[in-house]
Amino acid sequence: MPNPSDPKIKQDDDFELIQAINAGHTELFPELVSRYERKLYNFGMRMCRDVQDAEDMLQDTFLNVFRYLKDFRYETRFKNWLYRIATSTCLKKRRKSRFAPERELSLDEFLPREEAEIPVQTPAWASLPLDQLLNEELSSIIKESIQSLPENYRLVLVLRDIEGFSTAETAQVLGLTPENIKVRLHRARLFLREKLKDYFSHDA
Template sequence: MPNPSERPKNDDSDAELVRAINSGRQDLFYELVTRYEKTLYNFGLRMCDNPSDAEDMVQDTFLNVLKYLKGFRYETKFRNWLYRVATSACLKKKRRSKFAPDKEISLDDFLPADESAVSMDLPRWASQPLDQVLDEELGGVIRQALMELPEKYRLVIVLRDVEGFNTQEAAEILDLTPTNIKVRLHRARLFLREALKTYYESD
């Protein structure tokens, strides 16, 4: 049994923990799981909107992490790499799920014809982090609006506005250019603004 004094401290970086695991400390993999299982579950829930699918996604993610951890490149942030694995697992799970919609909507059917002409004055909820708003009075309305977004837009707004990744990190996770991330984020935010117009205009 490993000496407890050899166990990485709680404040050790993800990279140090991964190095320890890859050096033979397989007993520490559970610590990696406990660091991220809750946030990954919430990510899966926001993408799939189904607790069972979210749980399966978390399990699939950690199975893939265990399988591919030896190939982790330490110049990459582990959290970014983890969410790339999770995104792949989430999309695969969502497409197999019985809860998946028959087809996705097109944002073009809901956004104004001239996006540049839309006032970008933000409603009062938009000054708060989206993850906080989701737990407040608008939570159910915003969650429903998020689920109506096509997954490529929902992924971007969840990664940027809920999970807190910056543009470059989101681009790395989704294998897109930063410009594509900015465009998708802009359109996703516009959609949410339009979807919630009735609420904030009467506020």
């Protein structure tokens, strides 16, 4: 039985709802689904590439949550546990549906190779206000660029920069070390930056 005075449990917004469900009020489970359905669907859309896979991921994730909720011991926040299940569902689905060899990104590929590639000033797009910059076209460019990231890097970027998990939480969700998360995140961001640089240089 979890101890409600445990600080980790106190911080978990879902504690009372989960306790009620586990005490037999399973009719409250749809409320837990409602809390995370939209966020998880969008996570699925960023990870799975198509609507069908995102919907399947959502269903499979919540079915697993329903099945295993009674075993949840608050060793982490419920949200982190949920994303851990979602991530593993996504990875299984992707591996089942298509063979996509994973590419490793190296830091070297993002270093300027020639004198001409070294910037002589900060480009204008880097200092414009976001509201002025982020139109529909740029949103699709960013979405496509995120989709084109190798999966291991995309997962880290999506969890850290879009879902808003901390380095430690992302490490917990993915079962990796914080150092590993930092390395992957940096390379993923550099990859995205290259895509944006290309977009803005064509746009200029």
